[in-house]
Amino acid sequence: MSSAITDTDLLAAADGVAARAYAPYSSFDVGCAVLARDGRVIEGVNVENAAYPLGVCAERTAFARAIAEGYRPGDFVVAAITASPCGGCRQWLHEMGVERVVFRNGGRVVTMTPDELLPESFDSSNL
């Protein structure tokens, strides 16, 4: 049951999965754990590449994995991330429709909504 998983639990899951990051160039391991409405937790890690710009963030691997498994935007409740999400991932978090995002930033744990992370955002209504 999804209510059994707290934001603290989810951030701990993100911390755990970060060890599986593939970050040989930056050595900056990032983990992301996303709680879906059905109670499942989908995890992602950053995956780097020798062609640096091709690397993918932990948030995006988690959501890409979830989408490939059949989830859709709106199916997610919380995304927990071991680091502050980059600008591109803030756009993804907005698109995926999570209710809130929990992340570590400078030793603090921050909770924000996608709208707070990316105000005045571009979305499908702009197309």
Ligand SMILES: [Zn+2]
């Ligand atoms: Zn990112």
